[in-house]
Amino acid sequence: MDRRRLLAALAAAPAALALGAAKKKEAKRKDPPEPRASRRRKGAKAPERHVDVAVIGAGALGAWAAWHLVRQGLSVRLFDAYGAGNGRAASNLASMMLDPVQGGDALYAGLVEESAKAWQRLSDTASLPILTACEAVTALAATDAFAPPRDADRLGGDRLRARYTQIAWRPEEAALVAEKGAMLAGRRGVLETILDAQVAPEDVVMPAPLRDKRRDLYTLPDGGTAKSLVYACGAWLTELFPQTLTPQRLSAVRQQIFHFGPGQGDTQFRPPAMPALVDRAYGFNLLPDVEGVGVRVWKSAPDATVDPDSFDRRADADSGGRALADARQWLAGRLPRLADAPVVASAAAHDCRTATGDLLLDRLPDHPRVWVVGGGAGRAFALAPAIGARVAAHVEDASRPVEPRWALARLTG
Numbered sequence: 001m002d003r004r005r006l007l008a009a010l011a012a013a014p015a016a017l018a019l020g021a022a023k024k025k026e027a028k029r030k031d032p033p034e035p036r037a038s039r040r041r042k043g044a045k046a047p048e049r050h051v052d053v054a055v056i057g058a059g060a061l062g063a064w065a066a067w068h069l070v071r072q073g074l075s076v077r078l079f080d081a082y083g084a085g086n087g088r089a090a091s092n093l094a095s096m097m098l099d100p101v102q103g104g105d106a107l108y109a110g111l112v113e114e115s116a117k118a119w120q121r122l123s124d125t126a127s128l129p130i131l132t133a134c135e136a137v138t139a140l141a142a143t144d145a146f147a148p149p150r151d152a153d154r155l156g157g158d159r160l161r162a163r164y165t166q167i168a169w170r171p172e173e174a175a176l177v178a179e180k181g182a183m184l185a186g187r188r189g190v191l192e193t194i195l196d197a198q199v200a201p202e203d204v205v206m207p208a209p210l211r212d213k214r215r216d217l218y219t220l221p222d223g224g225t226a227k228s229l230v231y232a233c234g235a236w237l238t239e240l241f242p243q244t245l246t247p248q249r250l251s252a253v254r255q256q257i258f259h260f261g262p263g264q265g266d267t268q269f270r271p272p273a274m275p276a277l278v279d280r281a282y283g284f285n286l287l288p289d290v291e292g293v294g295v296r297v298w299k300s301a302p303d304a305t306v307d308p309d310s311f312d313r314r315a316d317a318d319s320g321g322r323a324l325a326d327a328r329q330w331l332a333g334r335l336p337r338l339a340d341a342p343v344v345a346s347a348a349a350h351d352c353r354t355a356t357g358d359l360l361l362d363r364l365p366d367h368p369r370v371w372v373v374g375g376g377a378g379r380a381f382a383l384a385p386a387i388g389a390r391v392a393a394h395v396e397d398a399s400r401p402v403e404p405r406w407a408l409a410r411l412t413g
Helices: 003-028 059-071 112-124 158-161 186-197 234-240 322-334 384-398
Strands: 050-056 076-077 094-099 132-133 136-139 152-156 176-177 181-183 215-217 225-230 250-260 275-279 283-287 295-299 304-306 343-354 357-365 367-375
Touching: 003 181, 050 059, 050 275, 059 076, 059 186, 059 367, 076 158, 094 112, 094 186, 094 283, 112 132, 112 176, 158 176, 158 367, 181 186, 181 367, 186 225, 225 384, 234 250, 234 343, 234 367, 250 322, 275 322, 295 322, 343 367, 357 384
Parallel strands: 050 076, 050 225, 136 275, 225 367
Antiparallel strands: 094 181, 132 181, 136 176, 152 176, 215 225, 250 295, 250 304, 250 343, 275 283, 283 295, 357 367
16 A cells, blocks of 8 residues: 555544444434323213212312212212312312321321321322321420320420421420321312312202102202212301201311411421421411422411301401411421511411311211211311211211211210
8 A cells, every 4th residue: 555545544544433433322322212101090971960979069078088989889970069179168278287196186096097098099190299298296285195196206305306406396395206297289189089080070059958759869950869968068068057057066267377488499398307297385287398389387276267158368368467477476486497488378268167176977867868077177188088988988888887976966966
């Protein structure tokens, strides 16, 4: 080879090597992955006119009752006068608390595990999470003497201060710490439950039971029929059954809720660092910041009895700022780093409560196949899967005895 050809070959070698490497790299390159398959559930079936059960009220209790009834193979229609997840519903809040301690009440603490598993299964199939795990801390009042329930530990002030540095603890204080607490998406959780049940909610005003004695069926507003009825419409039970459930026995009570925004990049008020807090010592509750909505604070005791149809759902609408001032005063003592945090959201919401503070789940007098369910003093949403299962069991077996504490007789005397 002469000198000229040798120099040309040497000059072309790097380009050839680079071209070969590019072709080899291109051969190894994989095709782009397929888009993630949609997790959208099957659409709801068209409602039948004649069904086994009509459920009135598409909140958490009604949704889970319908879910369990469908799983039992029964045909179901679901009615709500304002629509599922509407702005007047007690289940409409962005977040709820699943507290394993339940104020030391064994009856309700016994429903926690079943409900948590059901919410978790629902969350696992949803596009956005329904359940967010977080520890639940119950700060005890001086008069609290109940023993820690299963899966909860009693800690003193020094250990609490080391574990939760955001919260101010006194050395003599004690609290129950449950690692298996959770936060639940409110409205989203209700809508996902209904989707999973594959029941199409109907915006229908359902009156008190109208029984067709000849056929032994209940007539529905569109002329359809149902063998059994479940009224799970919360505080509206007093409108439907004023002779049985007076406002003194069951009512809507107002809670003023404020969301305080931590500073930029501040994650100490989010799970897992921040727990849900039930402060029995000072009468306030707190949920940590999830999805950027801020730290939610509200007073344990309601401040007014309201009409669920018409009351103003703006926080502090008629209290001259006292509710916010009380919340800030509590924050200054318990979470001083949030004492001056801005309010990023607020609302007035209602809770359905009975005179005893217990849930109501019983037959309507003179109607052995009509059930009423409501109340629960703020715990019903989180425990709705377990409560809904019991409603479905009663519908399937009308002779099944009711829980004595949930009996209508406790309210009516």
